[in-house]
Amino acid sequence: MKKYSLVRGYSDGDVDTNRTGSASLESMVSERYSRRETLFGGMRATAMALFGTTMLTACDFDVFGNDDKGPTVSAGQDATTTAGRLVTLTGTAETTSTVTSAWRQTGGPSVALQGTGNSVTFFAPGVAASTDLTFEFTATEADGDAASATTKVTVQPAVLGFDAVPKNLNDIVTVPAGYLVTVMTRLGDPIAAGVSAYANDGTDGNFAQRIGDHGDALYYYGLNAAGTRDDNSSTRGLLVQNHENLNVQYLHPNGPTNVSTGPRPEVEAIKEIEAHGVSVTEYRDTGGRTWTYVQDSALNRRITPNTPVTFHGPVRGSALIRTAYSQDGTQGRGTINNCANGHTPWGTNLTCEENWSGYFTRSGDDAARTPAEVTALRRYGVTRTLGNYAWSTVASTNSIFRRWDARATGATALADYRNEPNQFGWVVEIDPYNPGSTPRKRxxxxxxxxxxxxxxxxxxxxxxAVYMGDDSRREYFYKFVSNAAWDAGDANTTDRLAMGDKYLDAGTLYVAKFNADGTGTWLPLVFGSVPNRPATGGQPEYVFANQADILVNTRLAADAVGATPMDRPEWTATNPVTGEIYLTLTNNNAAGRPLGGTDAANPRHYNDPKDGSNQVGNPNGHIVRLKETGDDPAATGFAWDIYLFGADSAEASAANVNLSGLDASNDFSSPDGLWFSRTQNPAGQGRPLLWVQTDDGALTDRTNNQMLAALPGTVGDGGAKTITNVGADGTTATQATIVGAAATTATLRRFLTGPKECEITGVDSTPDGRTLFVGIQHPGEDGEPDAPSSNWPQSQGGTTSGRPRSAVVAITRQDGGIIGL
Incomplete structure (x- = not known):
């Protein structure tokens, strides 16, 4: 049967084969659905033909309309759609008495039919190849006579179902036509009963009960009606969000006091400390995907740098993490500079401490340290004279301030906070469903x-296996493999942190070495097999004392085994169908990746001028993906390629820079956030949808930061390529690499742009894929209290005043469909 192609490259089988002179299917559909609904609602398999080709009868039938023996039914015509589109099945019955009617699925991947009687709907499942679904429509008369008919819906793999958002410099979150943006929790919003609304003028305090600043990675944890865990709930849940850093100028009435010199006022320092960490906030759909948050939910929680935590795993009790506060090395306080995240199948959140080293005061005490301590401190950048916000300068003996002074001032480590930096830089596991639980550092x-x-x-x-980046220039990519094998029954435990003990406290940590031929090796970081780290950069040879030393000083161990330095390894994401791992490499400059310092996995060196200034190195970044040997998470080998290269599509040296063939609809710079859609809905099945977020400083003269939707292929879908790199002085050098298939507008498309000076970071959806939560971080970060450079989120509603605030937005479709498809 001929199929007619409509919008978005799919055909909905909306063809009339009934030649009796009745109204055509096209006219009937147009009466029921407007053109706009058809455009944004996806395919409607109306299946209303009286004499369809699939018509079956259970009795004799007189074509002149005399029916004495039972009903005549039609299930309509066969139809074709793509994954994630809404399908409507409508059966018809000719009968002379009361009937009951129903649809049931008879073949293909199972779908949930919504509705009763003659008309039902379902979302086409995610598939990797063309797949047939069959359905049967049955009508039954009062006397028991029945008739059935069948229809077939062919589902094709997913396609992107929206028009690309143009690059722009607007002060709003811009999404495709047919999508809606709702601003959710914002900096300072109260998340406890009795806490006042946020004035947003710098006078507010009590950030231990307010949403923190610089919202980053986020994840949605479903709740049932009783308020307990339900992984499939799309109407009520907990949003767990990191709060990485501060737009400190907006937190105080006139900006911070003595932030670069000290001493700091205690009230300002407390506010700044508490505005870091993690928030847990209850979200509810009040109907039709109209979202709000619950200020007084008993499950709301703030985890700040002052919240008690415990240490678990091989470093627990080590002398390297003992301080005046934790003299046995088992306890600690809080978490800070939380950037990307992870989640576990047993229902916990993994929050990750990124640029923690800059918060500490530590200089002038080398003579009181061992050479090994000095080497380790310098390798991690704990070398600041004052620290980011000079919290240690508060005139107080309170240890919440004193702990940020990491100088060796006491007789031993138990008399000061020289080891406090070693208490940070970890993955922290949190049980979002239990606000009384203590977070555990793994x-x-x-x-x-x-x-x-x-x-x-x-x-x-x-x-x-757990995959982790270390976000600094020329750092490494890591994998942890548990000793315990996965038991699917553990996903349903009620003692969630105990499952973390089982799977995250014992195992082997590896670091990646990328070979030039598209293969790679995982190098174990195990005491006894890791050699001494050679003397380098004026620092002496580092000799590891035990496994705790290797884990506290992981960078030194990775140096020692010869891992591959990368261009700022950031977020990781796992393709839920193929198991392939994706890693964003945000960028690097000429100092970190000089012309002669490229390699196959970090292959580019070029100049991308901006505003008349050179940007030399790899300013636009790229995304690497890898496939474990034998699809085994414990494998020690892998294959890899470069999935996408960020680039300005107008770049003059396109042949050697724009290696993924980007155009104005999908060019991007500095990939950062990365996430595959959930497997509970079609966007995460078959050919899963990948979301890419940017933290760009190179292309921001042309567009604000953005989020793209992608339908990636697999490792090895491209091939070898040799590129010519060009230095700032015109010198050239060639570099061989392994590239993935070029992008097209069908496989990569800009979905969203953010407001001025923001970073797009943090993304997740409800399990049904019909609401997408996205984090908007530090809008107007370059402004001043009396002259903010953005007014978002107020500007989302048209107001062009007020200090900017980081916030979460909920994105939905006007037709209620699945986001992106």
Missing amino acids: TALGRMGHEGAWLGKLTAGKKV
Whole structure:
């Protein structure tokens, strides 16, 4: 049967084959659905033909209308759609008496039919190849006579279902036509009963009960009507969000006092400390995907740098983390500079401490330290004279301020906070469903500038792998493999943190070495097999004392085994179907990746001028993906390629820079956030939808930061390529690399742009894929209290005044469909 192609490259089988002179299907559909509904609602398989080709009867039938023996039914015509589109099945029955009617599925991947009687709907499932679904429509008369007819719906793999958002410099969140933006929790919003609304003029305090600043990675944890865990709930849940850093100028009436010199006022320092960390906030759909948050929910919680935590894994009790506060090395306080995240199948959140080193005062005490201590402190950048916000200068003996002074001033480490930096740089596990639980720092996963901790694809009986980037220039990519094999029954535990003990406290930490031929090796960081780190950069040879030393000083161990330095390894994401791992490499400058310092996995060196100034190195970044040997998370080898290269599509040296063939609809710079859609809905099935977020400083003269939707292929879908790199002085050098298939407008498209000076970071959806939550971080970050450079989120509603605030937005479709498809 001929199918007519309509919008978005799919055909809905909306063809009339009934030649009796009745109204055509096209006219009937147009009466029921407007053109706009058809455009944004996806395919409607109306299936209303009286004499369809699939018509079956259970009795004799007189074509002149005399029916004495039973009903005559039609299930309509066969139809074709694509994954994630809404399908409507409508049956018809000719009968002379009262009937009941119903649809049921008879073949293909199971779908949930919504509705009763003659008309039902469902979302086409995600598929990797053309797949047939069959359905049967049955009508039954009062006397029991029945008749049935069948129809077939062919589902094709997912396609992107929106027009690309143009690049722009507007002070709003811009989304495609047919989509809606709702601003949710914002900086300072109260999340406890009795806490006042946020004045947004710098006078507010009590950030231990308010949403923190610089909202970053986020994840939605479903709740049922009783307020307990329900992984499939799309109407009520907890949003867990990181709060990475501060737009400190907007937190106080006239900006911060003595922030670069000290001493700091205590009230200002408390506010700034509490505005970091993590928030847990209840969200509810009040009907029709109209979202709000619940200020007085008993499950709301703030975890700040002052919240008690415990240490678990091999470093627990080590002398390296003992302080005046934790003299046995088992306890700590809080978490800070939380950037990317992860989640576990047993229902916990993994938050990751990234640029924590800059918060500490530490200089002038080298003579009181061992050479090994000095080497380790310098390798992690704990070398500041004052610290980011000079909290240690508050005139108080309170340890919440004193702890940020990491100088060796006492007789031993138990008399001061010289080891306090070693208490940070970890992956922290939180039970979002239990506000009374104590977060646990998982030391087996290593200490670094953690940028995410994403689990690989889980298979019963196989070990659990966790993939992690270390976000600094020329740092490394890591994998942790548990000793325990995955037991799917553990996903339903009520003692969630105990499952973290099982899978995250014992195992092997590896670091990646990328080979030029598109293969790679995971190098174990295990005491006894890690050599001494050679003397370098004026620092002496580093000799590891034990496994705790390797895990506290993971960067030094990775140096020692010869791992591949990368261009700022940030977020990781796991393709839920293929199990392939994606890693964003945000960018690098000429100092970090000089012309002669490229390699196959970090291959570009070029100049991308902006505003008349050179940007030399790899200013636009790229995304690497890898496939474990044998699809085994415990494998020690892998294959890799570069999935996408960020680039300005107008770049003059396109042949050697725009290696992914980007155009104005999908060019981007500095990939950062990364996330695959959830497997509970079609966007995460078959050919899963990948979301890419940017933290760009190179292309911001042309567009605000953005989020793109992608339909990626697989490792090896491209091939080898040799590029010519060009230095600022015109010198050239060639570099061989492995590239993935070029992008097209069908496989990569700009979905969203943010307001002025923001970063787009943090993304997740409800399990049904019909609401997308996105984080908007630090809008107007370059402004001043009396001259803000953005007015978002007020500007989202048309108001062009007020200080900017980081916030979460909920994005929905006007037709209620699945986001992106």
